[in-house]
Amino acid sequence: MYDIEELEKQIRNVPGFPVEGVVFKDITTLLSNPGSLGDTVAHLLKACEDFDYDSIAAIESRGFIFGAVMAVEKNVPLALVRKPGKLPAETVSREYTLEYGTATVELHRDALPSGSRVLIVDDLIATGGSATAASRLVREIGCTVAGAAFVMDLTFLGGGDRLRKEGFDYVALMRVDSEG
16 A cells, blocks of 8 residues: 555656746646546545534536545435536536636535535645535535545645635645645
């Protein structure tokens, strides 16, 4: 099994993507290495042991990868937090700010049973905008946020503080404390 440090070394930095000044953390290199996805999910599940959750909400698009495997492993429902116009039934939506603009996410109004305790999952947390928006969608459909899980935390962008102000805690396997 890969340890977290070995997994972190598999992530590629792409300067200037999607806009100049941003260093994109590309997980496709992690995913293309046999065993790394399963090991990353195993580490995430272990890190989430203290969260009391019975459902997972995964954020588009890279969060789907980790959230889906986690949901299978835990045998819990999976709800998809998607970009606008991608979900076919009635949705709720939220706009949020990210490090290089704004975006909107949606969730099916009936994605999960009311009262579900939901773990929000994504590949990384930057400003916390998408996770905060997802948490508000989860609450809007009558569920509670049990916590959030990320492969990577870009701590220098302050997203973790934003989530704690939103009223829930999170775990991340890796920390990036500066942009370089």
